Amino acid sequence: MSLVQRPKPIANWFLPGILSGMGLTFSKLFWNLVTYVGGNRRIPTLNYPEEKYEYSPRFKGNHVLTVKKDGSLRCTACMLCATNCPADCITIVAAEHNDPTVEKYPISYQIDVLRCVFCGFCEEACPVDAIRMGPEWQTPGLNGASFNYDIMQLAYRPQLKGGIASVVDEKERHEAGI
Amino acid sequence: MSTNTIPCTINGKDVEVKEGSTIIEAMKANGVEIAHYCWHPGLSVAGVCRMCMVEIEGNPRLQIACNTQVVKGMKINNTSDKVKDAVKWTLDFHLINHPLDCPICDQAGECGLQDQYMHYGKYEPEMAEAKVKKHKVVDLGPRVVLDSERCILCSRCVRFTDEVSKTNELGIFNRGDRADISTFPGKPLDNNYSMNTVDICPVGALTSKDFRFRQRAWLLKEHQTVCTGCSTGCSTKVFFNKEGLFRVKPVYNEQVNGHWMCDIGRDVYKFVNKEARLFDAKVSGKGTGAGNGLGAEWILPKRAALKVGETLRANKGKGVALVLTGQHTVEEYDALLGFFKNDLGSDRVFHWVNTVGGGPESLEAFDGLLLRGDRNPNTAGLKESLQKFGIKTQWKELLEGLASGAITTVVVAGPENQTFFPDFKAKVVELSKAPRLIWLTAGKNLDLDNLTGDVTLIPLKSYLEKSGTFVNHAGLRQKIAKGLTIVPNALSLTEVAELFAGREIEAAESCSSIGVGRVQNEATTVRGSL
């Protein structure tokens, strides 16, 4: 028995095919109009930008460099994210911190966003929850803009309102003797 | 020590072992993996880390491999569960007071604790009590930083300062788990071999100030070569990646340097990095087709060398002198001397002897372990080549020739490592009296740059970018290989000789070129082995 379904002769008429297709479209149109006017709308469309879609907390958007309680970067420049990044888009330069309890911090931390594939490997590799993938993703940039985000952009951009505190805090760990 | 061998079985495999050697030496000789921290082939046995536990048939208790001699017919086993459990717990004892600062520790990636943890680790730590707090970032001396919390008190560094450098600067003070490594206030760790303690420290307690936080160990590639710091010719390996070179570590070489290396040799990589190198040939001065009005023209080194070759050959090498230093390889000397002797027929070749502080007797200086006064890797090779070509000249003949005008052109094969040539400035002034000066140099130099007059600078390859042979003070010939490329267009003296003679040189064989374009991150492409 052949699986190929030969077109029936009525197909040559074309009109019945079009009418049945348009029927489906108009029924949806009519039904949405009725419910939209009636108030309990079931239409899935969002009126962007007034309504925005709520992504799940696991959404991997723009990078965020978390900060400690005193506002300084949580990152210790251990290069694990740069090593784990398949796109090799993170370049870090470490330096000696003058507070001996901190010892090492990144003097420059750059992510080349054009190369980044937003896979989240850096977030997984980080031992001290210093880098996270935040919820935002709408960050347009003209071709002239620098797509090499630095510390200012990654940790202290206005949307972050002073920086996101990291879960891991050095002082508590020292007191707990870990 | 009689050299006959004893039969014994290690992990079920029958092996022959040198008489009188301990179990750990037997295992190292037969490539058997054994965990150890305090044992080091170049130091005395301490037997304190208790990691190298092995099970010997007929002996209920586990024995440490580093202090137990191999006896005929001994059955040794270090893969049984009893041994694994013992090593796992001993490693756990090492780790209970260890600070969790791998992110800021330079030793991460090559740390003994990390390796053994991945191999034997207990993975679920049961220590919930407070760790012993000790002082961190201790300034032990000009080149070494100590972190007492990471220290596992294996006493390798203390034995090193007692047995090898014999300067007794380090000691383990206090008792029990309050003990820590330290120097006596007022007597820092400041001998010429202090950086060896950083190499032999199995953990990140002793780290080098020069390398502090500059790069991560797993992002570095290594290349074995011969140190050009002095005429001893120690075997070393250089660590580099696409940003450049970062550090030098010794390689075990029984004939020359054993396991050690001096601190001066540790900086021998700095002159090879991009920022210190000359990238293009510079032809300056009137009447040499330098048309850009600035009086200097940056052209490809190959073309500059060909042009110089033509002028030299044009006037049959009349009034041409060559200055050589002990910094280059034997092959390069033979090629250049061959060109000068055969093609130009001139035997005005002079040896620029550099004495670092003090007169000629400082060349014979020897600090008792490795460092020699003669700071060139191949002086013996140069003397050998000069003799082969029958050249016996004095430096003052060059000065007289310059003064009398007999020498019109001076070709200088300048030193790669200018730090060991304190008289560099004086020589530049002296030699620039010559009407025409051709200076072949690997490194940039301010004095050379602002020389006026007819000067041609041609970039040379450093000792890491070319292969060749060095002859050390004792006449031992040691090969170096090309490991990386920092200045793609640079030439070696052999290539310069070929170009002077007018012959073309084949394209440099491909090698992972550094500092040019994007190179895939090796660490990720070989992810499997991370």
Place this chain on the structure above:
Amino acid sequence: MAEVKYLSEHYDKKEYRSLEGYKKHGGYEQLPKALKMEAAKIIDEVKAAGLRGRGGAGFPCGMKWGFLPNNGEPRYLLCNADESEPGTFKDRVMMERAPHQLIEGMLIAAFAVKSHKAYIYIRGEYTGPAMILKQALAEAKAAGYIGKNILGSGFDCDIDLFIGAGAYICGEETGLISSLEGYKGQPKLKPPFPAVQGYLRKPTIVNNVETLASVVNIIRDGAQAYRKYGTEKSPGTKLFSISGNVNKPGTYEVPLGYKLMDLINNECGGMKPGRSLKAVIPGGSSAPVLTAKECENASMDYECIASLGSMLGSGAVIVIDDSNCMVDVLSTISHFYHHESCGQCTPCREGTGWVEKIIHSIVHGHGKAGDVDLLIKVADNMKGRTICALADAAALPVTSFVTKFRGEFEYFVANRKSMVKPNGANLGDAHVH
């Protein structure tokens, strides 16, 4: 068989301490007799007497002397008077009351092992006994018993006094040797054993004060008469230092094999009124503890105590009655070992610290579930993996206390207070520096 004053016959007489007093009571008669004998014959005599080391290991003294290689190297005889095992004070009594007995014993031993240089390594805190010994040595030297050509026998030997500076680890043979060589008292790797390469890599014999003193009586009475006391395998008498909750703590010399309960009730005047026996530590702090039930038929000799799973050790009997909390007692013991660990080997250096911190947290009411089992696991994994036996000495009390008095530890962890002293303040206030 009550107390037998075999060694300590004249200890109560004050003048026994001086040279004349000692000679008046039969002193220095065995030395000339020994000097005339053959050196090897003395060793055989000691072997025949079956004298076992009184310091703690109980190793047969004759056999130890027999290990010396005769390769012509100078030999050293060291007297281990470091005595830092908690509960032990018999050596101090012997040195205060009869210094010359020790000196004569050392001279005979030196002659037997052909050693011309001997040291008495005394612990730094014993300044009283050290002054007495210094005085005795001066007297003996003046009388010609020490120095060149002793009593015209052609044998010369010099005995010197070395003062320690407070380290339990210097009681261990090789620890003592390291301290004598002027370094930190950290034990050396064995092999090579001290008898082959000890002090300055020369053959060395290290014996306890009581062992060397017993040699004098063995020479006087001969091996068979010496065996009159004690049992077949543990001959002779031993000084026991009894302390703890007894009416008359002190040093009593009883023959080996003497019943423990008789020792406590007769010699030491029994327990304090209204208190009952809870536990006894038979051989110093590193010996596993014996519960009251086990003490019933315990007799004080190496074999019987070993059969009960403990050690006779240095013969320091610590009697614990029911007013003490075992967790508190173990906290002082574990603090002792954490403080005295020399820090060379990792399992002991970190293990003793860990054990003490666990007990410290239990005693201060922060005990976590599973801490009791963790204690046993850590103690087991410290044992047998270090250069010297301090790790084993630290682990044995922990294992024995926790297994035999588990109830108290569980109660403490569960209710955050002691079962025996519910409102006991200052418990285990062994603050961890």
Place this chain on the structure above:
Amino acid sequence: MFKLSAEGLNYVQSELTRYETKQSAIIRCLYRAQDENGGWVSNDVINALSEAMAIPAPQIEEVATFYTMFNRKPVGKYHIQVCCTLTCGMMGGRELLALMMKEAGVKEMGEVSKDGLFTFSKVECLGSCDTAPMLQINREPYTENLTFEKGLKLVQDLRTKGGKLESQISKEL
């Protein structure tokens, strides 16, 4: 800067030749230097000894910090060392120590009291368990069979009448 007294210096010289190696003399010389420096071993003391004995300073400091009887911090005139191990612990050594410290007005062990007289430290077994609880002052023979009253009286006597100190023991031993 600490300087060994002349008498101290020739004591050290005589000690150097007493044993087979000069290292063995470190302990006795440290005792002597500690007594001359008021009861504690400072870095200057170790420097002075290092020059006098021609032994590298770290080796001397290793010995000085390893043994408990060398104090690395200043101590009072009477360094009261109370034994708190095992038997003494059971017989109330720790309570006795706490009481005496309160009496002498000292909060922490190792701290010197305001009048510079007292320093307390908890030491391990001193080998006199039959006379528990007991203590040792500096390097004197033991003070034994103490009770809480006797302990307090001892502190008061030392403060008022001062103790009979043979503190120059290091001259003898």
